[in-house]
Amino acid sequence: MNNILDDIVVLDFSRVFAGPAATQVLGDMGADVIKVEPPAGDEARYYGVTKEKLAELGGVSPSFLALNRNKRSITLDLRNEEGNRIARELADRADVVVHNFRPGVMERLGLGYETLAQTNKGLIYAEFTAYGGKGPLAHIGANDLALQAHSGLISITGEPDRPPVRCGTAIVDLHGSLAIAAGILGALLHRHKSGRGQRVESSLLLSSAHLMSYFYTEYWMDGTVRKPMGTANHLSVPNQAFPAKDGEVVIIASTDEMWTRLAHAIDPEKLDVPRFARVFDRRQNRVDLIDTLSSLTRELTCAEIVQRLGAAKVVVAKVNSVGEAADSLQLEAVGGKIMLDAGHRQFPSVASPFQFSEVDINKAKAPPQLGQHTREILGELGYDAEALESLTAAGAFGISQPAE
Known part of the structure; x- marks a missing residue:
């Protein structure tokens, strides 16, 4: 065994932070992660930078580079009949499907768990939503900041008697990514024992509640509602x-x-x-x-x-500071900083948050260009050049052309 998840195929429809961070962990452990992107790409490709800065960085943002190594990219228009058919064909061959659309979207596209499980009995189907798949808020979209607010995390963050402050990083998203990865690994172990696939559900709501767990328990037990304390907390002094x-x-x-x-x-x-x-x-x-x-x-x-x-x-x-922490000798000593080769340049990346003694999960491939592996992946499905041209003409890939 070269890596832990060798021969596991992950079909990843997720975008932005939580889903991609989770599938990157799986890719670090050796899974073949096929990133299905809309024609315009995962919007995180363009997050947080100006057009000028984006050009300097080679056309992709640090946000995307941080969470999408060890993946192959294919562009598909899921609303196009041919693009949708290819997605279903890929799902039939996948061990794991991951998405973070709102509840009902994948079902309307014919890519819901019940549909895909009919032809792929061992499928692990992981979905990450804002508030979960049922309940009064299930239909509402949200992001990391919204759940920092909803969960009460913002209400305990910042200085006393001052306006609420968000956590400086996407803490709910990134915490949730490890919940997704852990759930998928648990489901794969269950399948190994039982032969059966299953749905794995997580959400920003559950991720944020887990972060707030001891505050909720204290409130449920004695009614205490904590307030901001700056960098201090109520557990001990100093x-x-x-x-x-x-x-x-x-x-x-x-x-x-x-x-x-x-x-x-x-x-x-x-x-x-x-x-x-x-x-x-x-x-x-x-x-x-x-x-x-x-x-x-x-x-x-x-x-x-x-x-x-x-x-x-x-x-x-x-x-x-961020710079002092990023350049810390200690981080490098424990394997927390790895170098990725993007062909024309190398750039550093934060490693997975765990290391193994028996396998090296730090041999990573750089994040893919948009649609970089479209022809390669379709070739594996048996499509020849003529079929690819026909699919392009039919709009399966939207406005973008499959990469050479």
Whole structure:
């Protein structure tokens, strides 16, 4: 075995973030991921950049490059009779189908689970929606930010007594992508044991609820509704960012033993005192503790704080910029940064969030150009050059031509 999912074919109709991030994980593990794109392409190809910047980057955005390695791209117009027929033909040969359309769209296209499972009994059919397939909000479309809002995540993010703040990354989408991947892997294992395929359902709603799980449980048990606390949280004190001479450093001392080590590493005379001695003491005297510790960290550099507390086995981390974090030697040391060869150039990419001892999942292919593998994939289905020309004339590929 060269990789974990060798010989597994994934037909990926998903676009933007959650679905593509999930199928990239499967592709990293060796699956043959066939990315079915509309004639204009996955809209993430153009996210977040100007036309001028897009040209500099070779016609595709960093957002797309980040989540679409190890895939082959075919363009199909699913509303065209011939394009739709090809999609069904590919689904008959697939082990896994993934989509993130609104509920009912794939059914209207004749590509729903019940239809495809009739001719492909072992099919794993993974669908990722906004609010799920049923219930009063099922028909509503949404994105990451909408579910940050709906879930209450925004309501606990930011500084006290200030307007709500979104999380800076697409946290619900990317968290959801791992739920999709985990569900698919579970269904593949189930099929290996039972021989049966099945539908796997996930959503932005379930992803966001999972992120908020301990806040919901607290509310259900005693009615507590938490509010924004900046970088702090209600679980322990200290557990937040503190000022330094040249930036900020996050410090977490969640146990009495760790607090004692922190106090002696920074200033035992001011910190190793009865009013801060125990967990409940520190919570009760939160404001005093934060003020006292801040006055001490302000006199030290980030490096000094990290060195002192790291040596004392206290959880500590400098608040890095995106650039500092991306270029971290530690990230590179654990295989978190890989290089992709796009032919005319190489560019770095973030690796999958796990590594294996028995297989190397970091040997990756660059994200595909739009429709790059259309002819190759159709050739595998038995279409010759004449048939391809006929399909093109019939509009199977929309306004785009299948790539050479």
